[in-house]
Each structure stands twice: as structure tokens, then as C-alpha cells.
Amino acid sequence: MSHIITMYIADQSRLMSYLSGDLDEHQQRTVRDYIHKDAREHQASLDRQGIDLGLSIPDALDHLLAGRPDADGDCVGNAYYGAMRHIIANIGSDPIEFGVYSKPSTFFGLLDDELRRAGVPADLLPHGFLYADLPDEIPFSIPSPLDGYPAFGRLPLAKTEAVADAYTAVLEAIDSSFVYDTKLLIKTMQTEHDEWQSALQYGHTMDTIFFSIQG
Template sequence: MSHNIAYSTADKADVLAYLGSKGDLTPDRQRRLGGMRKDARAHQEALDHQGVDWGLSIPDALDHLIAGRTDADAECAGNAYHSALQHIIDHNASDPSHLGTYAKPSTFFGLVDDEMRRLGVPADLLPHGYLYGGLPEGFPYLPSSIDGYPAIGHLPLAKAKPAADAYRAVLDRMDPDFRYDVRELIEKLEFEHGEWEYATKNIDWYTQDTLFFKLT
């Protein structure tokens, strides 16, 4: 089974504002929450149509997150919580972009990490670390998804250029099997850095600070 990796940019504080809010939100955030609930219901209907039962519905998982709890004891509760949180991210982030589709992305990027580590890329910039690194500091604990997916990763936008620069510096010395995918990652990180740098300097209301990765 193949897995997709997508990403978008957001202000992590905008996402955190919903978690444990108990519905005490600004009118704009209440409006966004309505959209999240609608998408959560549609997502659940798609799972029901496929005969997938996680023991906790995505709409209920979303309600749990808003209430500040992640204590459902269903075996696949982590799948529902990750899906619900992704809907919160989606409604507070840029339009998603596609990074790639992989048969075994964790294995592939684990090998990329090994190769980059051998070539001197700093540990905090290795891609597997942030693709599978979970949520930013300050976010609540989520139970892991069964079989590892869906998953959420993140990279501070301030690290996008350092990561791209570090990868580009070793690209020609990497195993050829990794170069295409790493080059694609470099180009996407450089683009997001450029957007972030421009917006931070020129748009007063812009506060995005995080690349969120969606693995499904």
C-alpha cells in the first residue's frame, strides 16, 4: 500500500487555539470550526462506506480535541485523533501541496537520514525526523495511529532554508537512488522559505511559522 505525503504552512498558535478551547472561540474561529465539523463528517462517511471502523468516529475525536481530551480507549483511537487534528490544521493552513507518494516512506526516509548523517547533515535537519516527528512542542499527546498512518509531522519554517542548504551541499555525494527525491524536497523547502521570508517582511498580518506534514 502506498502512502502520500502532503504539506501546508500555518501558525501553530492558530491550531493550538482550538485544542482544549471548549468552544470558547472568536467568531472567525467558530466559523472555521463549522467547516472542520462538516469535513470530519464527510471523512467519516467515506470511512463508513469503506467498512473502516476505528472505534471512535472522526467527529467525536474532533469534539474530544476541542474539549481538551485524547483519552478514548478504542484500539484505533489514534487514527481518529490524528485525522481530526489534521482537519483543524487544514482549516488554518495554506492550501496543501504534494511532496510525494511512497510504498514505504518511513523506510525510504530512514535510509535518506542514514546517508545524510554519513555526509554530515545535522541531526535536527534530517527529513525522517521531522516528517515523522509528530506535533510541535506545546501540543497535546496523541495516541499513535495503528500501522503508523495517518501521521503528522512538522518543521519550523525558520529551518526550511538551513535544511535545504544542508541537503544541497551533499546532494552530489549522495547515493543516486536518493537524489531525485532529495532534490524535489530541496526545491519545495526553498520555495516555502522564499514565501515565508517575503510574507514575514512585507505582510503585517502574516504569522505562519510551521510546515505541517500530512502522511496518509
């Protein structure tokens, strides 16, 4: 099965505010007019495929917004993570497709080994941020998806240049089979750093890359 990795650039504190259980008027409109609409469309797609997660995506969204994702069932984590993606997608940038991988966790785990061997610090390795999960600051536990997908990752924009520089420094020292994807990471991280620096000049507060891995 192929897994699609998509990036969203967002303000992490803004995400936290949607999970506080106390939405302001603007947030309520955003939920009503956009996030709930996407959740309903997601659920309709699941219904057409005959997929029952034991909890609908709109109900999972309501649980998250109320700060009580406490449904029981083997697959409710899939519903909660699906609903979370709609929150992030609506408060962040347009989606940016990073790539499609058949076994991303395995591949980026091997890339971690290669980069680590070449001297890249542990906190800059790709598997770590691609699979970092949701922010630790979320004040409640969310059930994990069955089989690990969908998955989330995150990386502070303040670290993107360090990632690009570290990978560039070891590019000639890693196995050739990893060069293409490492170059893709370098280009992506440098681009996001440059755009973040430009956005800061105009008062934008986005500070995090969120990775959504579907499949």
C-alpha cells in the first residue's frame, strides 16, 4: 500500500486553541463552515467504501474540539486522527505534497541510520520528525490509529535550515541509494526556511511543519 506524505505549515499555538474546549466566535464559524464540512465529506467517502471505524469523523471532530476523545473501539483512533487532519488543514497552509512511499517508516528509518552514521545529530534525523506524532502540549490523550496510520509528524520551522545544512554536509558520504530523497529533503527544508523568514517580515506567526501520512 502506498502512503502519501503531505505537509501543512501552521501555528502550533493556534492548533492548541482549537483543542481548548472554548472556541471564540471566529473559530466557531471556521468549524461550522469549513472543518465540519470536510469531516462530513470524509465520512461520506468512508461510507461509500463500506468502512466503519466505530466512530464517525464528524463525531470524532466534536470530541476533539470538546477536549474529550474518549470513545472506545479498535478503530476510533483512526477517526480521531482523521478529524485532526481536517483541523490542521483548515488552520494551516494549503497542502504541500512531499512524496509517496510504499513503506515510509522503514525507508526513513534506514535513512536515519545512514545519516546518523555520517554524523547528522539525532534531533535532525527525518524519521524522528516525520513520525513525531501530535504535539505533546495537547492536554489530553488521543487513541492511536490501528496499524499506525494515519500518522502525524512535526518540525519547528526554526530547525529547517539546520536540517538542510546537516544533510548537505554529508550528502557525498551517504550511500547513493539515499541521495535522491536526501536532496528532496534538503530542497524542501531550505524552501520552507526561506518562505518562513519572508513571512515573518509580514507578521505571520506560522511556526511548525505538520506532516500527515495517509495510507
